[in-house]
Every structure is written in structure tokens, then in C-alpha cells.
Amino acid sequence: MLTDLDKQVIASIQGDIPIVSRPYQVLAEAIGVSEDTFVETLYNLTERGVIRRFGATLRHQKSGYQANAMTAWQVDEDRIAAVGEIMASFRAVSHCYRRDPAKDWPYNLYTMIHGKSEDECRNTAREMAEKAGVKNYQLLFSRKELKKISMTYFSKR
Numbered sequence: 001m002l003t004d005l006d007k008q009v010i011a012s013i014q015g016d017i018p019i020v021s022r023p024y025q026v027l028a029e030a031i032g033v034s035e036d037t038f039v040e041t042l043y044n045l046t047e048r049g050v051i052r053r054f055g056a057t058l059r060h061q062k063s064g065y066q067a068n069a070m071t072a073w074q075v076d077e078d079r080i081a082a083v084g085e086i087m088a089s090f091r092a093v094s095h096c097y098r099r100d101p102a103k104d105w106p107y108n109l110y111t112m113i114h115g116k117s118e119d120e121c122r123n124t125a126r127e128m129a130e131k132a133g134v135k136n137y138q139l140l141f142s143r144k145e146l147k148k149i150s151m152t153y154f155s156k157r
Helices: 004-013 023-031 035-047 077-088 118-132
Strands: 067-073 093-098 109-115 137-141
Touching (some): 004 035, 067 118, 077 093, 077 109, 077 118, 109 118
């Protein structure tokens, strides 16, 4: 069962988070609670499994990046965690996650690489491959930016 405070906190994080040094403080003030109460409520919602994922959406063009490539890597399963850590350490990478390979698609680790050009993305992928010791990968460049929106569970009052 969700309390009114739970619903207010969820509504607060559904949209853009303020880009300030203390975003939770700003969000807490907007709903009339302390920053500590806001963060404790978020933590509790996560512990209860109400919130399972809380992530950022990068609008890369607005950040000065003109190219991005979803890069699919074929990595030995016993190396996934170590390779994932190496790849996630690159500043150009915003996402890094594992997926089961498909019959005709042997890739099991994915990264989103952002760059000022496609060549910059390719160079970053080469560096990543060399550092992680991975030889088989594919770059899939975005050709069109689709509308990015967050799910809305509760409206702001």
C-alpha cells in the first residue's frame, strides 16, 4: 500500500530531475518535506520493490554529442562482470548491460557510446575492445532521435 507521501515522491522523480548540487533537496522542498525524509522515502520504496529502476535519460544532442552507437559485444560469460566494469569506466559510455544472446546474434554485452562524430565513437569502441580484450563487436548508430519520455504513475498536484 502506498502512502500519500510515497505517491508524492514518485510523482517528483517521474520527470526531469533538477541539475543542481542537491536535487533531492529541491524536490523535497517542492512537496513540503525535508531532504532526509525524501531520501528515506525513496530508499524505502526501493527496498520494498516499488521502485526497481531509477535511471537517467541522456539527451545527447543537447549535451554537444552528435553521434551515438549502441555497441553489441560478444564476451565470454565468465568475463562479463570484469569486462562490463572496464567498459562502463569509459566517459563516453552512458549505458552498459548484459542480455542473453539470440540464435543468430551472439552478442551478450551492450554499451551506448556517445561522441562528437561517428569516427569518435568508432575510436572509443576500438579502445574499449583493446582494453577489455574483446574482438567481436558491432556498432549500431542511431539515425533518428525518438521522443524520450518518462512513465507517469502519479500526477503532480
